[in-house]
Amino acid sequence: MEILKLENIYKRFGQSAALRDVSLSVQKGRIYGLLGPNGAGKTTLIRIINKIIQPDQGCVYVNGREMIQEDVFSIGYLPEERGLYHKMRVKDYLLFIGRLKNMSKQEATVAIADWASKLKFEEWQHKKIGELSKGMAQKIQFVATIINAPDLIILDEPFSGFDPVNAEIIRKEILLLKQQGKTIILSTHNMASVEELCDHIFLINNSEKILDGNVEDLKEKVEEKVYSIQFKGVMMAFANALWAGYEIIDKKDLGNERAKVWLKMRQGNKINDLFDTVKNVVEIEAVQEEKPTINEIFISTVNRREGGNNE
Amino acid sequence: MSKILLISMREFKEKLNSKSFLIMTLIGPLLILSFLFLVFWINMESTKPVKVVVSDPGMLLNNYILKKDIPDIQFDIINEQINREDFQSNELYQDYDLLLEVNPKIFQNNTALLFYRKDPGAKREAFIQRALEKRLEEMKFAELTNLPYSKFQELKKPLMLKTANIKTEENAAIKRMSGWVGWFFSVIIFLFIFIFGFQVLRGVSEEKSNRIVEVIVSAVQPVKLMYGKIIGIGLAAFLQFLVWSGMILIGLIVIKSMMFPDLYDPENWKAGDAIATEFESISNQNEFVGLVYNQVNYTVMLSWFFVFFILGYLLYASIFAAVGARISRVSDVQQFLIPLTLPLIFSLFICGYVIQDPQGEMAFWFSQIPLTSPIINMVRLAMGIPVENAWEIYSSVLILIATFIGMTIWAGRIYKNNILIAK
Numbered sequence: 184m185e186i187l188k189l190e191n192i193y194k195r196f197g198q199s200a201a202l203r204d205v206s207l208s209v210q211k212g213r214i215y216g217l218l219g220p221n222g223a224g225k226t227t228l229i230r231i232i233n234k235i236i237q238p239d240q241g242c243v244y245v246n247g248r249e250m251i252q253e254d255v256f257s258i259g260y261l262p263e264e265r266g267l268y269h270k271m272r273v274k275d276y277l278l279f280i281g282r283l284k285n286m287s288k289q290e291a292t293v294a295i296a297d298w299a300s301k302l303k304f305e306e307w308q309h310k311k312i313g314e315l316s317k318g319m320a321q322k323i324q325f326v327a328t329i330i331n332a333p334d335l336i337i338l339d340e341p342f343s344g345f346d347p348v349n350a351e352i353i354r355k356e357i358l359l360l361k362q363q364g365k366t367i368i369l370s371t372h373n374m375a376s377v378e379e380l381c382d383h384i385f386l387i388n389n390s391e392k393i394l395d396g397n398v399e400d401l402k403e404k405v406e407e408k409v410y411s412i413q414f415k416g417v418m419m420a421f422a423n424a425l426w427a428g429y430e431i432i433d434k435k436d437l438g439n440e441r442a443k444v445w446l447k448m449r450q451g452n453k454i455n456d457l458f459d460t461v462k463n464v465v466e467i468e469a470v471q472e473e474k475p476t477i478n479e480i481f482i483s484t485v486n487r488r489e490g491g492n493n494e
Numbered sequence: 495m496s497k498i499l500l501i502s503m504r505e506f507k508e509k510l511n512s513k514s515f516l517i518m519t520l521i522g523p524l525l526i527l528s529f530l531f532l533v534f535w536i537n538m539e540s541t542k543p544v545k546v547v548v549s550d551p552g553m554l555l556n557n558y559i560l561k562k563d564i565p566d567i568q569f570d571i572i573n574e575q576i577n578r579e580d581f582q583s584n585e586l587y588q589d590y591d592l593l594l595e596v597n598p599k600i601f602q603n604n605t606a607l608l609f610y611r612k613d614p615g616a617k618r619e620a621f622i623q624r625a626l627e628k629r630l631e632e633m634k635f636a637e638l639t640n641l642p643y644s645k646f647q648e649l650k651k652p653l654m655l656k657t658a659n660i661k662t663e664e665n666a667a668i669k670r671m672s673g674w675v676g677w678f679f680s681v682i683i684f685l686f687i688f689i690f691g692f693q694v695l696r697g698v699s700e701e702k703s704n705r706i707v708e709v710i711v712s713a714v715q716p717v718k719l720m721y722g723k724i725i726g727i728g729l730a731a732f733l734q735f736l737v738w739s740g741m742i743l744i745g746l747i748v749i750k751s752m753m754f755p756d757l758y759d760p761e762n763w764k765a766g767d768a769i770a771t772e773f774e775s776i777s778n779q780n781e782f783v784g785l786v787y788n789q790v791n792y793t794v795m796l797s798w799f800f801v802f803f804i805l806g807y808l809l810y811a812s813i814f815a816a817v818g819a820r821i822s823r824v825s826d827v828q829q830f831l832i833p834l835t836l837p838l839i840f841s842l843f844i845c846g847y848v849i850q851d852p853q854g855e856m857a858f859w860f861s862q863i864p865l866t867s868p869i870i871n872m873v874r875l876a877m878g879i880p881v882e883n884a885w886e887i888y889s890s891v892l893i894l895i896a897t898f899i900g901m902t903i904w905a906g907r908i909y910k911n912n913i914l915i916a917k
Contacts, residue, residue, distance in 0.1 A: 233712045255712065266706030270508055282500050283713040327709065 192241035216381035259333035269313035374478035416465025505726025523741035549576040552598030673849035676876025690731040698818030717906035806868030816905035841869035864897035
């Protein structure tokens with residue numbers, strides 16, 4: 184079920200285009216990675232989804248109909264640059280945010296108690312936010328985002344500033360939210376998180392969407408596959424044997440005349456050709472296809488696009 | 495509306511919990527009361543009766559200067575020469591504050607000497623000079639003619655020019671004095687707009703720089719956030735003003751009972767009447783006290799004060815909010831404060847001209863311009879506005895309301911477009 188749809192969104196700030204013809208489709212119960220270099224237009228896109236700013240052209244649909252102001256209450260948004268009212272007490276702040284998000288006082292109080300016990304900040308509830316540690320303050324920001332149990336959750340760099348322990352807590356919570364049927368859009372530069380959490384990615388560069396797809400599909404679709412081969416033998420002899428039919432990307436000396444090499448096929452060679460080429464030079468221990476990381480897909484797509492643009 | 499209420503209540507509570515608000519709420523009225531007390535006390539000190547020993551060895555004064563006693567100055571005539579050393583050290587003269595030497599050749603040299611232990615002040619000095627001059631004139635007149643001195647007094651009586659409104663017969667001098675009471679209310683309006691407008695400016699800029707604003711505007715429209723902020727801080731200002739009013743009112747009653755228990759007893763004010771017709775009474779030194787306790791129509795002034803205070807605050811606060819939304823660094827806030835309040839400062843300065851001519855062109859136009867009208871109208875109201883000109887007040891209120899509405903729409907647009915832009 185399509186929970187959110189953006190159709191041909193355009194947005195300009197003065198002379199510069201922030202978004203050009205961006206369309207997205209977000210299905211319920213999945214985690215999406217919204218990726219892109221700094222200044223690509225991700226935050227503008229998120230603000231349009233949250234109705235903080237209006238697009239110049241294009242339309243946003245929620246659950247199949249045009250988005251209205253009230254729909255923002257079904258969206259939980261954690262901005263990248265997020266502040267807090269430092270003089271407020273934790274409970275009062277969460278209550279205030281809950282009430283702003285159309286919760287009754289009682290509903291908000293119950294939700295605060297639940298989250299306080301889940302994220303272990305019960306004893307901090309009556310402290311002023313200014314007295315909290317950075318990690319604890321970030322937990323409060325996370326809870327404020329999801330306090331009203333929104334169906335769509337947009338998290339902009341949710342792990343920035345978290346120590347590994349707290350980052351893991353938040354990661355688990357995100358997965359739990361997915362299990363509960365919530366839809367999550369994750370905008371981050373932390374590719375490990377994207378790799379671990381996301382089902383689907385949107386890549387935005389220079390105000391345009393340049394990649395949109397299921398994570399596994401994107402990995403499969405990579406044109407130039409990388410293979411790793413682990414062997415016992417002399418590296419020089421192995422390299423000489425490959426000659427022009429293969430391109431060595433990387434290598435690693437494993438000791439005791441053992442090594443691992445990452446390479447790409449050239450001149451239409453297949454995996455069998457590789458075997459034939461090196462089987463008399465070194466003793467092959469393992470060969471496998473290396474799927475690209477999201478980071479590699481990100482960099483190669485952006486570079487390819489920018490290279491194309493420059494040309 | 496409920497979102498605006500939520501935001502304004504948060505602002506209101508935050509202000510109430512801030513130490514600076516509590517300190518200012520208590521210290522403000524105490525400072526004003528201390529200032530009033532000081533003025534009253536200085537007035538009382540300057541009206542303490544002084545005793546003058548008059549050395550008249552030539553017996554020119556015939557043992558008196560004033561026919562009737564007045565409470566402010568007591569003259570005791572000694573028909574002997576009193577040495578200055580004696581006046582300084584002789585126990586006989588220690589009760590006296592002043593020594594007035596009337597030398598026997600005073601009709602030739604026209605000079606008397608007045609010695610003091612403590613400076614009597616220019617007003618008393620002038621009074622003593624006038625009293626002695628009159629007495630000597632009377633003696634000389636008796637020596638030169640057979641006519642009674644009262645005839646000469648009738649001839650010499652100075653012309654009094656009394657200015658009054660033809661319809662109300664209102665005294666222009668008293669009216670001008672009341673204008674300064676209005677000015678005092680204007681200063682209070684200025685202070686509150688300055689202090690709380692600054693808090694709106696700072697609050698908006700702080701929310702923007704610490705990035706809480708994006709969290710809030712994802713749940714509520716920016717314009718509502720702005721209104722909530724303005725209303726919340728305004729409520730705190732209003733509460734502070736109510737506390738100030740209450741404390742000042744109680745303080746004035748306490749001061750009155752301590753310092754002027756018989757303020758309304760006419761006898762107290764008429765003690766020097768007999769002489770007042772002859773001389774300018776120094777009793778009118780108490781006119782400030784009379785102004786505070788008798789002249790101010792607190793009901794009328796406070797009612798209009800609330801109208802202009804609220805509208806003036808709302809108008810300026812929306813301007814402050816719009817400017818605050820454009821500022822990314824809190825440290826830049828200070829430099830905008832004076833330019834933004836310049837129309838108010840200017841209004842306070844031109845109040846002097848308005849008091850001189852409250853129905854003039856300048857008073858009229860500045861009472862209609864919304865950026866200056868909250869200040870100028872308080873002065874005009876305090877001085878009284880003729881019935882046929884009452885529409886001027888209503889028109890200025892309407893213009894102020896219309897400008898406030900227009901300004902909040904404009905400010906809301908500026909606020910919305912700039913609150914998320916960090917430069």
